[in-house]
Amino acid sequence: MVRAVAALAVLVGLCQATPVPLETPQSLHSDISLQISGGSDVDIQRVPYQAAVELSSEHICGAAIVAPHWVLTSAACVVPRDASLLRVRVGSSVRESGGALLEVTQVVAHDKYDATTLAYNVALLQTRAPATRSPSVQPAVLVASGARPKGGAKLLVSGWGKTSLGEFFKPLQLQSLSVSVLARTLCARAYASEATKVDDTTLCARGEDWKGVCEGDFGGPLVNDMHELVGVASWAKGCGFPRNPAVFVDLAKDDINTWVQTTIKK
Structure with a gap:
Protein backbone atom coordinates (compact mmCIF):
# COMPACT_ATOMS: atom_id res chain seq x y z
CA MET A 1 0.00 0.00 0.00
CA GLN A 45 -10.14 -7.35 13.39
CA ARG A 46 -11.02 -4.17 11.50
CA VAL A 47 -10.90 -6.04 8.19
CA PRO A 48 -11.48 -9.69 9.21
CA TYR A 49 -12.39 -10.71 5.66
CA GLN A 50 -8.81 -9.98 4.54
CA ALA A 51 -6.75 -13.00 3.51
CA ALA A 52 -3.36 -13.53 1.91
CA VAL A 53 -2.34 -15.87 -0.90
CA GLU A 54 1.09 -17.45 -0.43
CA LEU A 55 3.33 -19.42 -2.78
CA SER A 56 6.28 -21.33 -1.29
CA SER A 57 5.69 -19.52 2.03
CA GLU A 58 5.90 -16.10 0.34
CA HIS A 59 3.08 -13.58 0.10
CA ILE A 60 2.06 -12.99 -3.52
CA CYS A 61 -1.42 -11.43 -3.42
CA GLY A 62 -4.33 -10.39 -1.28
CA ALA A 63 -7.72 -12.10 -1.15
CA ALA A 64 -11.09 -11.86 0.59
CA ILE A 65 -12.90 -14.57 2.51
CA VAL A 66 -16.33 -15.07 0.92
CA ALA A 67 -17.38 -18.43 2.44
CA PRO A 68 -15.87 -20.90 4.94
CA HIS A 69 -14.03 -22.83 2.20
CA TRP A 70 -13.61 -20.05 -0.39
CA VAL A 71 -11.55 -16.89 -0.89
CA LEU A 72 -11.81 -14.49 -3.82
CA THR A 73 -8.68 -13.10 -5.47
CA SER A 74 -7.26 -11.96 -8.81
CA ALA A 75 -7.03 -14.61 -11.54
CA ALA A 76 -3.71 -13.10 -12.66
CA CYS A 77 -2.27 -14.00 -9.25
CA VAL A 78 -3.09 -17.70 -9.39
CA VAL A 79 -3.54 -18.78 -13.03
CA PRO A 80 -1.99 -21.11 -14.17
CA ARG A 81 -0.41 -22.03 -10.82
CA ASP A 82 -0.86 -25.51 -9.35
CA ALA A 83 -3.39 -25.34 -6.51
CA SER A 84 -1.28 -27.68 -4.38
CA LEU A 85 1.50 -25.07 -4.22
CA LEU A 86 -0.77 -22.33 -2.90
CA ARG A 87 -1.77 -21.52 0.66
CA VAL A 88 -4.26 -19.04 2.08
CA ARG A 89 -3.51 -17.26 5.36
CA VAL A 90 -6.43 -15.87 7.38
CA GLY A 91 -6.80 -14.15 10.74
CA SER A 92 -3.45 -12.35 10.86
CA SER A 93 -2.38 -8.72 10.57
CA VAL A 94 1.20 -9.79 9.92
CA ARG A 95 2.51 -10.86 6.52
CA GLU A 96 3.55 -14.54 6.28
CA SER A 97 2.97 -15.14 10.00
CA GLY A 98 0.21 -15.97 12.48
CA GLY A 99 -3.44 -16.79 11.97
CA ALA A 100 -4.32 -20.01 10.15
CA LEU A 101 -2.64 -21.30 7.00
CA LEU A 102 -5.04 -23.23 4.75
CA GLU A 103 -4.22 -25.63 1.92
CA VAL A 104 -5.80 -24.87 -1.46
CA THR A 105 -7.54 -27.73 -3.25
CA GLN A 106 -8.93 -25.94 -6.29
CA VAL A 107 -8.41 -22.78 -8.34
CA VAL A 108 -11.51 -21.64 -10.25
CA ALA A 109 -11.01 -18.66 -12.57
CA HIS A 110 -13.96 -16.89 -14.19
CA ASP A 111 -14.57 -18.58 -17.54
CA LYS A 112 -14.34 -15.21 -19.33
CA TYR A 113 -10.97 -14.29 -17.80
CA ASP A 114 -8.61 -12.81 -20.39
CA ALA A 115 -4.93 -12.76 -19.39
CA THR A 116 -4.14 -10.04 -21.96
CA THR A 117 -6.85 -7.48 -21.24
CA LEU A 118 -7.40 -8.64 -17.64
CA ALA A 119 -11.16 -8.64 -18.20
CA TYR A 120 -12.96 -10.77 -15.60
CA ASN A 121 -9.76 -10.92 -13.56
CA VAL A 122 -11.20 -12.92 -10.67
CA ALA A 123 -10.64 -16.40 -9.28
CA LEU A 124 -11.95 -18.37 -6.34
CA LEU A 125 -9.67 -20.57 -4.25
CA GLN A 126 -11.22 -23.51 -2.43
CA THR A 127 -9.50 -24.50 0.81
CA ARG A 128 -9.30 -27.97 2.36
CA ALA A 129 -10.12 -26.75 5.86
CA PRO A 130 -12.63 -23.98 6.56
CA ALA A 131 -11.73 -20.49 7.69
CA THR A 132 -13.05 -20.78 11.24
CA ARG A 133 -14.98 -17.71 12.34
CA SER A 134 -13.49 -15.52 15.06
CA PRO A 135 -13.11 -11.77 15.69
CA SER A 136 -10.20 -11.94 13.20
CA VAL A 137 -11.86 -14.18 10.60
CA GLN A 138 -15.19 -13.27 9.01
CA PRO A 139 -16.48 -13.72 5.45
CA ALA A 140 -17.19 -10.54 3.52
Missing part, protein backbone atom coordinates in the same frame (compact mmCIF):
# COMPACT_ATOMS: atom_id res chain seq x y z
CA VAL A 2 1.66 3.19 -1.16
CA ARG A 3 2.26 6.16 1.07
CA ALA A 4 4.15 9.33 0.06
CA VAL A 5 7.06 8.94 -2.39
CA ALA A 6 10.06 11.20 -2.93
CA ALA A 7 9.20 13.55 -5.82
CA LEU A 8 12.26 13.02 -8.00
CA ALA A 9 12.17 9.23 -7.79
CA VAL A 10 8.49 9.17 -8.59
CA LEU A 11 8.79 11.46 -11.61
CA VAL A 12 11.43 9.19 -13.06
CA GLY A 13 9.25 6.16 -12.41
CA LEU A 14 6.22 7.87 -13.94
CA CYS A 15 7.91 8.09 -17.29
CA GLN A 16 8.81 4.40 -17.29
CA ALA A 17 5.80 2.83 -15.56
CA THR A 18 3.95 -0.17 -16.92
CA PRO A 19 0.83 -1.87 -15.55
CA VAL A 20 1.47 -4.28 -12.67
CA PRO A 21 -1.15 -6.78 -11.54
CA LEU A 22 -1.76 -5.09 -9.02
CA GLU A 23 -14.96 -6.82 11.32
CA THR A 24 -17.34 -6.17 13.39
CA PRO A 25 -19.71 -3.84 11.48
CA GLN A 26 -19.47 -0.18 12.41
CA SER A 27 -19.30 3.04 10.44
CA LEU A 28 -16.18 2.42 8.38
CA HIS A 29 -15.22 5.97 7.48
CA SER A 30 -16.40 7.77 10.61
CA ASP A 31 -14.30 5.43 12.71
CA ILE A 32 -11.02 4.81 10.89
CA SER A 33 -10.73 6.88 7.72
CA LEU A 34 -8.59 9.55 9.37
CA GLN A 35 -6.12 6.84 10.32
CA ILE A 36 -5.96 5.15 6.91
CA SER A 37 -5.95 8.01 4.40
CA GLY A 38 -2.18 7.73 4.00
CA GLY A 39 -1.99 3.95 3.87
CA SER A 40 -1.71 3.14 7.56
CA ASP A 41 -1.39 0.06 9.74
CA VAL A 42 -4.71 -1.67 10.39
CA ASP A 43 -5.57 -4.57 12.68
CA ILE A 44 -7.09 -7.66 11.11
CA VAL A 141 -20.74 -9.78 2.40
CA LEU A 142 -20.84 -9.65 -1.39
CA VAL A 143 -22.37 -6.47 -2.82
CA ALA A 144 -25.73 -6.95 -4.55
CA SER A 145 -25.77 -7.39 -8.31
CA GLY A 146 -26.16 -4.01 -10.00
CA ALA A 147 -25.26 -2.01 -6.87
CA ARG A 148 -22.14 -0.43 -8.36
CA PRO A 149 -20.67 2.40 -6.23
CA LYS A 150 -21.28 5.87 -7.63
CA GLY A 151 -18.53 8.29 -8.63
CA GLY A 152 -16.94 9.94 -5.61
CA ALA A 153 -18.00 7.19 -3.20
CA LYS A 154 -15.48 6.46 -0.46
CA LEU A 155 -14.21 2.89 -0.30
CA LEU A 156 -11.53 1.01 1.62
CA VAL A 157 -8.73 -1.13 0.18
CA SER A 158 -6.33 -3.20 2.26
CA GLY A 159 -3.28 -5.39 1.78
CA TRP A 160 0.41 -6.06 2.30
CA GLY A 161 1.62 -4.53 -0.96
CA LYS A 162 4.79 -2.51 -1.37
CA THR A 163 4.75 1.01 0.07
CA SER A 164 6.51 2.43 -3.01
CA LEU A 165 7.07 1.28 -6.60
CA GLY A 166 10.82 0.73 -6.36
CA GLU A 167 10.77 -0.79 -2.90
CA PHE A 168 12.03 -4.37 -2.57
CA PHE A 169 10.33 -5.35 0.68
CA LYS A 170 6.62 -5.51 1.43
CA PRO A 171 5.41 -4.26 4.83
CA LEU A 172 5.01 -6.79 7.63
CA GLN A 173 1.90 -5.06 9.01
CA LEU A 174 -1.39 -5.04 7.12
CA GLN A 175 -2.13 -1.64 5.56
CA SER A 176 -5.39 0.03 4.55
CA LEU A 177 -6.25 3.11 2.55
CA SER A 178 -9.35 5.19 1.82
CA VAL A 179 -9.97 5.67 -1.91
CA SER A 180 -12.62 7.38 -4.04
CA VAL A 181 -14.48 5.94 -7.03
CA LEU A 182 -13.56 7.55 -10.36
CA ALA A 183 -15.94 7.75 -13.32
CA ARG A 184 -15.28 4.90 -15.73
CA THR A 185 -15.01 7.28 -18.71
CA LEU A 186 -12.20 9.22 -17.04
CA CYS A 187 -10.43 6.03 -16.03
CA ALA A 188 -10.71 4.59 -19.55
CA ARG A 189 -9.18 7.77 -20.95
CA ALA A 190 -6.18 7.44 -18.61
CA TYR A 191 -5.52 3.91 -19.89
CA ALA A 192 -6.60 4.29 -23.52
CA SER A 193 -3.23 3.16 -24.89
CA GLU A 194 -2.85 0.09 -22.65
CA ALA A 195 -3.46 -3.54 -23.61
CA THR A 196 -5.22 -3.96 -20.29
CA LYS A 197 -8.63 -2.34 -20.63
CA VAL A 198 -11.12 -0.42 -18.54
CA ASP A 199 -14.56 -1.77 -19.44
CA ASP A 200 -17.87 -2.77 -17.88
CA THR A 201 -16.14 -5.43 -15.78
CA THR A 202 -14.02 -2.84 -13.96
CA LEU A 203 -14.29 -0.22 -11.26
CA CYS A 204 -11.67 2.52 -10.82
CA ALA A 205 -10.65 4.21 -7.58
CA ARG A 206 -7.75 6.28 -6.32
CA GLY A 207 -6.37 7.77 -3.14
CA GLU A 208 -4.60 11.06 -2.69
CA ASP A 209 -1.60 11.68 -4.95
CA TRP A 210 1.13 9.06 -4.55
CA LYS A 211 -1.15 6.83 -2.46
CA GLY A 212 -2.76 3.69 -3.82
CA VAL A 213 -2.41 -0.04 -4.43
CA CYS A 214 0.94 -1.55 -5.39
CA GLU A 215 2.57 -4.93 -6.03
CA GLY A 216 1.34 -7.39 -3.40
CA ASP A 217 -2.04 -5.66 -2.98
CA PHE A 218 -3.55 -7.18 -6.12
CA GLY A 219 -6.29 -9.70 -5.49
CA GLY A 220 -7.19 -7.84 -2.31
CA PRO A 221 -10.59 -6.55 -1.21
CA LEU A 222 -12.30 -3.24 -1.89
CA VAL A 223 -15.23 -2.58 0.46
CA ASN A 224 -17.85 0.13 0.93
CA ASP A 225 -18.96 1.78 4.17
CA MET A 226 -21.47 -1.01 4.74
CA HIS A 227 -18.57 -3.49 4.71
CA GLU A 228 -19.81 -5.00 1.47
CA LEU A 229 -17.21 -6.43 -0.90
CA VAL A 230 -17.52 -4.34 -4.07
CA GLY A 231 -14.22 -5.00 -5.88
CA VAL A 232 -11.03 -7.02 -6.25
CA ALA A 233 -7.75 -5.16 -6.87
CA SER A 234 -6.81 -6.03 -10.46
CA TRP A 235 -4.07 -3.77 -11.87
CA ALA A 236 -2.62 -0.27 -11.97
CA LYS A 237 0.04 1.72 -13.79
CA GLY A 238 2.66 2.46 -11.18
CA CYS A 239 1.62 2.80 -7.54
CA GLY A 240 -0.64 5.70 -6.65
CA PHE A 241 0.41 7.90 -9.58
CA PRO A 242 -1.90 10.96 -9.67
CA ARG A 243 -3.22 10.38 -13.20
CA ASN A 244 -3.37 6.59 -13.00
CA PRO A 245 -6.12 5.23 -10.75
CA ALA A 246 -6.16 1.63 -9.59
CA VAL A 247 -8.45 -0.72 -11.49
CA PHE A 248 -10.64 -3.23 -9.65
CA VAL A 249 -12.94 -5.98 -10.83
CA ASP A 250 -16.53 -4.74 -10.43
CA LEU A 251 -18.27 -7.36 -8.29
CA ALA A 252 -21.66 -5.72 -8.85
CA LYS A 253 -21.55 -6.74 -12.53
CA ASP A 254 -24.25 -9.36 -12.91
CA ASP A 255 -22.28 -12.17 -14.56
CA ILE A 256 -19.41 -11.75 -12.08
CA ASN A 257 -21.68 -11.50 -9.05
CA THR A 258 -23.70 -14.54 -10.12
CA TRP A 259 -20.53 -16.53 -10.84
CA VAL A 260 -19.19 -15.90 -7.32
CA GLN A 261 -22.43 -16.86 -5.63
CA THR A 262 -22.95 -19.95 -7.79
CA THR A 263 -19.39 -21.24 -7.38
CA ILE A 264 -19.22 -20.97 -3.59
CA LYS A 265 -22.49 -22.91 -3.27
CA LYS A 266 -21.16 -25.93 -5.17
Whole structure:
Protein backbone atom coordinates (compact mmCIF):
# COMPACT_ATOMS: atom_id res chain seq x y z
CA MET A 1 0.00 0.00 0.00
CA VAL A 2 1.66 3.19 -1.16
CA ARG A 3 2.26 6.16 1.07
CA ALA A 4 4.15 9.33 0.06
CA VAL A 5 7.06 8.94 -2.39
CA ALA A 6 10.06 11.20 -2.93
CA ALA A 7 9.20 13.55 -5.82
CA LEU A 8 12.26 13.02 -8.00
CA ALA A 9 12.17 9.23 -7.79
CA VAL A 10 8.49 9.17 -8.59
CA LEU A 11 8.79 11.46 -11.61
CA VAL A 12 11.43 9.19 -13.06
CA GLY A 13 9.25 6.16 -12.41
CA LEU A 14 6.22 7.87 -13.94
CA CYS A 15 7.91 8.09 -17.29
CA GLN A 16 8.81 4.40 -17.29
CA ALA A 17 5.80 2.83 -15.56
CA THR A 18 3.95 -0.17 -16.92
CA PRO A 19 0.83 -1.87 -15.55
CA VAL A 20 1.47 -4.28 -12.67
CA PRO A 21 -1.15 -6.78 -11.54
CA LEU A 22 -1.76 -5.09 -9.02
CA GLU A 23 -14.96 -6.82 11.32
CA THR A 24 -17.34 -6.17 13.39
CA PRO A 25 -19.71 -3.84 11.48
CA GLN A 26 -19.47 -0.18 12.41
CA SER A 27 -19.30 3.04 10.44
CA LEU A 28 -16.18 2.42 8.38
CA HIS A 29 -15.22 5.97 7.48
CA SER A 30 -16.40 7.77 10.61
CA ASP A 31 -14.30 5.43 12.71
CA ILE A 32 -11.02 4.81 10.89
CA SER A 33 -10.73 6.88 7.72
CA LEU A 34 -8.59 9.55 9.37
CA GLN A 35 -6.12 6.84 10.32
CA ILE A 36 -5.96 5.15 6.91
CA SER A 37 -5.95 8.01 4.40
CA GLY A 38 -2.18 7.73 4.00
CA GLY A 39 -1.99 3.95 3.87
CA SER A 40 -1.71 3.14 7.56
CA ASP A 41 -1.39 0.06 9.74
CA VAL A 42 -4.71 -1.67 10.39
CA ASP A 43 -5.57 -4.57 12.68
CA ILE A 44 -7.09 -7.66 11.11
CA GLN A 45 -10.14 -7.35 13.39
CA ARG A 46 -11.02 -4.17 11.50
CA VAL A 47 -10.90 -6.04 8.19
CA PRO A 48 -11.48 -9.69 9.21
CA TYR A 49 -12.39 -10.71 5.66
CA GLN A 50 -8.81 -9.98 4.54
CA ALA A 51 -6.75 -13.00 3.51
CA ALA A 52 -3.36 -13.53 1.91
CA VAL A 53 -2.34 -15.87 -0.90
CA GLU A 54 1.09 -17.45 -0.43
CA LEU A 55 3.33 -19.42 -2.78
CA SER A 56 6.28 -21.33 -1.29
CA SER A 57 5.69 -19.52 2.03
CA GLU A 58 5.90 -16.10 0.34
CA HIS A 59 3.08 -13.58 0.10
CA ILE A 60 2.06 -12.99 -3.52
CA CYS A 61 -1.42 -11.43 -3.42
CA GLY A 62 -4.33 -10.39 -1.28
CA ALA A 63 -7.72 -12.10 -1.15
CA ALA A 64 -11.09 -11.86 0.59
CA ILE A 65 -12.90 -14.57 2.51
CA VAL A 66 -16.33 -15.07 0.92
CA ALA A 67 -17.38 -18.43 2.44
CA PRO A 68 -15.87 -20.90 4.94
CA HIS A 69 -14.03 -22.83 2.20
CA TRP A 70 -13.61 -20.05 -0.39
CA VAL A 71 -11.55 -16.89 -0.89
CA LEU A 72 -11.81 -14.49 -3.82
CA THR A 73 -8.68 -13.10 -5.47
CA SER A 74 -7.26 -11.96 -8.81
CA ALA A 75 -7.03 -14.61 -11.54
CA ALA A 76 -3.71 -13.10 -12.66
CA CYS A 77 -2.27 -14.00 -9.25
CA VAL A 78 -3.09 -17.70 -9.39
CA VAL A 79 -3.54 -18.78 -13.03
CA PRO A 80 -1.99 -21.11 -14.17
CA ARG A 81 -0.41 -22.03 -10.82
CA ASP A 82 -0.86 -25.51 -9.35
CA ALA A 83 -3.39 -25.34 -6.51
CA SER A 84 -1.28 -27.68 -4.38
CA LEU A 85 1.50 -25.07 -4.22
CA LEU A 86 -0.77 -22.33 -2.90
CA ARG A 87 -1.77 -21.52 0.66
CA VAL A 88 -4.26 -19.04 2.08
CA ARG A 89 -3.51 -17.26 5.36
CA VAL A 90 -6.43 -15.87 7.38
CA GLY A 91 -6.80 -14.15 10.74
CA SER A 92 -3.45 -12.35 10.86
CA SER A 93 -2.38 -8.72 10.57
CA VAL A 94 1.20 -9.79 9.92
CA ARG A 95 2.51 -10.86 6.52
CA GLU A 96 3.55 -14.54 6.28
CA SER A 97 2.97 -15.14 10.00
CA GLY A 98 0.21 -15.97 12.48
CA GLY A 99 -3.44 -16.79 11.97
CA ALA A 100 -4.32 -20.01 10.15
CA LEU A 101 -2.64 -21.30 7.00
CA LEU A 102 -5.04 -23.23 4.75
CA GLU A 103 -4.22 -25.63 1.92
CA VAL A 104 -5.80 -24.87 -1.46
CA THR A 105 -7.54 -27.73 -3.25
CA GLN A 106 -8.93 -25.94 -6.29
CA VAL A 107 -8.41 -22.78 -8.34
CA VAL A 108 -11.51 -21.64 -10.25
CA ALA A 109 -11.01 -18.66 -12.57
CA HIS A 110 -13.96 -16.89 -14.19
CA ASP A 111 -14.57 -18.58 -17.54
CA LYS A 112 -14.34 -15.21 -19.33
CA TYR A 113 -10.97 -14.29 -17.80
CA ASP A 114 -8.61 -12.81 -20.39
CA ALA A 115 -4.93 -12.76 -19.39
CA THR A 116 -4.14 -10.04 -21.96
CA THR A 117 -6.85 -7.48 -21.24
CA LEU A 118 -7.40 -8.64 -17.64
CA ALA A 119 -11.16 -8.64 -18.20
CA TYR A 120 -12.96 -10.77 -15.60
CA ASN A 121 -9.76 -10.92 -13.56
CA VAL A 122 -11.20 -12.92 -10.67
CA ALA A 123 -10.64 -16.40 -9.28
CA LEU A 124 -11.95 -18.37 -6.34
CA LEU A 125 -9.67 -20.57 -4.25
CA GLN A 126 -11.22 -23.51 -2.43
CA THR A 127 -9.50 -24.50 0.81
CA ARG A 128 -9.30 -27.97 2.36
CA ALA A 129 -10.12 -26.75 5.86
CA PRO A 130 -12.63 -23.98 6.56
CA ALA A 131 -11.73 -20.49 7.69
CA THR A 132 -13.05 -20.78 11.24
CA ARG A 133 -14.98 -17.71 12.34
CA SER A 134 -13.49 -15.52 15.06
CA PRO A 135 -13.11 -11.77 15.69
CA SER A 136 -10.20 -11.94 13.20
CA VAL A 137 -11.86 -14.18 10.60
CA GLN A 138 -15.19 -13.27 9.01
CA PRO A 139 -16.48 -13.72 5.45
CA ALA A 140 -17.19 -10.54 3.52
CA VAL A 141 -20.74 -9.78 2.40
CA LEU A 142 -20.84 -9.65 -1.39
CA VAL A 143 -22.37 -6.47 -2.82
CA ALA A 144 -25.73 -6.95 -4.55
CA SER A 145 -25.77 -7.39 -8.31
CA GLY A 146 -26.16 -4.01 -10.00
CA ALA A 147 -25.26 -2.01 -6.87
CA ARG A 148 -22.14 -0.43 -8.36
CA PRO A 149 -20.67 2.40 -6.23
CA LYS A 150 -21.28 5.87 -7.63
CA GLY A 151 -18.53 8.29 -8.63
CA GLY A 152 -16.94 9.94 -5.61
CA ALA A 153 -18.00 7.19 -3.20
CA LYS A 154 -15.48 6.46 -0.46
CA LEU A 155 -14.21 2.89 -0.30
CA LEU A 156 -11.53 1.01 1.62
CA VAL A 157 -8.73 -1.13 0.18
CA SER A 158 -6.33 -3.20 2.26
CA GLY A 159 -3.28 -5.39 1.78
CA TRP A 160 0.41 -6.06 2.30
CA GLY A 161 1.62 -4.53 -0.96
CA LYS A 162 4.79 -2.51 -1.37
CA THR A 163 4.75 1.01 0.07
CA SER A 164 6.51 2.43 -3.01
CA LEU A 165 7.07 1.28 -6.60
CA GLY A 166 10.82 0.73 -6.36
CA GLU A 167 10.77 -0.79 -2.90
CA PHE A 168 12.03 -4.37 -2.57
CA PHE A 169 10.33 -5.35 0.68
CA LYS A 170 6.62 -5.51 1.43
CA PRO A 171 5.41 -4.26 4.83
CA LEU A 172 5.01 -6.79 7.63
CA GLN A 173 1.90 -5.06 9.01
CA LEU A 174 -1.39 -5.04 7.12
CA GLN A 175 -2.13 -1.64 5.56
CA SER A 176 -5.39 0.03 4.55
CA LEU A 177 -6.25 3.11 2.55
CA SER A 178 -9.35 5.19 1.82
CA VAL A 179 -9.97 5.67 -1.91
CA SER A 180 -12.62 7.38 -4.04
CA VAL A 181 -14.48 5.94 -7.03
CA LEU A 182 -13.56 7.55 -10.36
CA ALA A 183 -15.94 7.75 -13.32
CA ARG A 184 -15.28 4.90 -15.73
CA THR A 185 -15.01 7.28 -18.71
CA LEU A 186 -12.20 9.22 -17.04
CA CYS A 187 -10.43 6.03 -16.03
CA ALA A 188 -10.71 4.59 -19.55
CA ARG A 189 -9.18 7.77 -20.95
CA ALA A 190 -6.18 7.44 -18.61
CA TYR A 191 -5.52 3.91 -19.89
CA ALA A 192 -6.60 4.29 -23.52
CA SER A 193 -3.23 3.16 -24.89
CA GLU A 194 -2.85 0.09 -22.65
CA ALA A 195 -3.46 -3.54 -23.61
CA THR A 196 -5.22 -3.96 -20.29
CA LYS A 197 -8.63 -2.34 -20.63
CA VAL A 198 -11.12 -0.42 -18.54
CA ASP A 199 -14.56 -1.77 -19.44
CA ASP A 200 -17.87 -2.77 -17.88
CA THR A 201 -16.14 -5.43 -15.78
CA THR A 202 -14.02 -2.84 -13.96
CA LEU A 203 -14.29 -0.22 -11.26
CA CYS A 204 -11.67 2.52 -10.82
CA ALA A 205 -10.65 4.21 -7.58
CA ARG A 206 -7.75 6.28 -6.32
CA GLY A 207 -6.37 7.77 -3.14
CA GLU A 208 -4.60 11.06 -2.69
CA ASP A 209 -1.60 11.68 -4.95
CA TRP A 210 1.13 9.06 -4.55
CA LYS A 211 -1.15 6.83 -2.46
CA GLY A 212 -2.76 3.69 -3.82
CA VAL A 213 -2.41 -0.04 -4.43
CA CYS A 214 0.94 -1.55 -5.39
CA GLU A 215 2.57 -4.93 -6.03
CA GLY A 216 1.34 -7.39 -3.40
CA ASP A 217 -2.04 -5.66 -2.98
CA PHE A 218 -3.55 -7.18 -6.12
CA GLY A 219 -6.29 -9.70 -5.49
CA GLY A 220 -7.19 -7.84 -2.31
CA PRO A 221 -10.59 -6.55 -1.21
CA LEU A 222 -12.30 -3.24 -1.89
CA VAL A 223 -15.23 -2.58 0.46
CA ASN A 224 -17.85 0.13 0.93
CA ASP A 225 -18.96 1.78 4.17
CA MET A 226 -21.47 -1.01 4.74
CA HIS A 227 -18.57 -3.49 4.71
CA GLU A 228 -19.81 -5.00 1.47
CA LEU A 229 -17.21 -6.43 -0.90
CA VAL A 230 -17.52 -4.34 -4.07
CA GLY A 231 -14.22 -5.00 -5.88
CA VAL A 232 -11.03 -7.02 -6.25
CA ALA A 233 -7.75 -5.16 -6.87
CA SER A 234 -6.81 -6.03 -10.46
CA TRP A 235 -4.07 -3.77 -11.87
CA ALA A 236 -2.62 -0.27 -11.97
CA LYS A 237 0.04 1.72 -13.79
CA GLY A 238 2.66 2.46 -11.18
CA CYS A 239 1.62 2.80 -7.54
CA GLY A 240 -0.64 5.70 -6.65
CA PHE A 241 0.41 7.90 -9.58
CA PRO A 242 -1.90 10.96 -9.67
CA ARG A 243 -3.22 10.38 -13.20
CA ASN A 244 -3.37 6.59 -13.00
CA PRO A 245 -6.12 5.23 -10.75
CA ALA A 246 -6.16 1.63 -9.59
CA VAL A 247 -8.45 -0.72 -11.49
CA PHE A 248 -10.64 -3.23 -9.65
CA VAL A 249 -12.94 -5.98 -10.83
CA ASP A 250 -16.53 -4.74 -10.43
CA LEU A 251 -18.27 -7.36 -8.29
CA ALA A 252 -21.66 -5.72 -8.85
CA LYS A 253 -21.55 -6.74 -12.53
CA ASP A 254 -24.25 -9.36 -12.91
CA ASP A 255 -22.28 -12.17 -14.56
CA ILE A 256 -19.41 -11.75 -12.08
CA ASN A 257 -21.68 -11.50 -9.05
CA THR A 258 -23.70 -14.54 -10.12
CA TRP A 259 -20.53 -16.53 -10.84
CA VAL A 260 -19.19 -15.90 -7.32
CA GLN A 261 -22.43 -16.86 -5.63
CA THR A 262 -22.95 -19.95 -7.79
CA THR A 263 -19.39 -21.24 -7.38
CA ILE A 264 -19.22 -20.97 -3.59
CA LYS A 265 -22.49 -22.91 -3.27
CA LYS A 266 -21.16 -25.93 -5.17
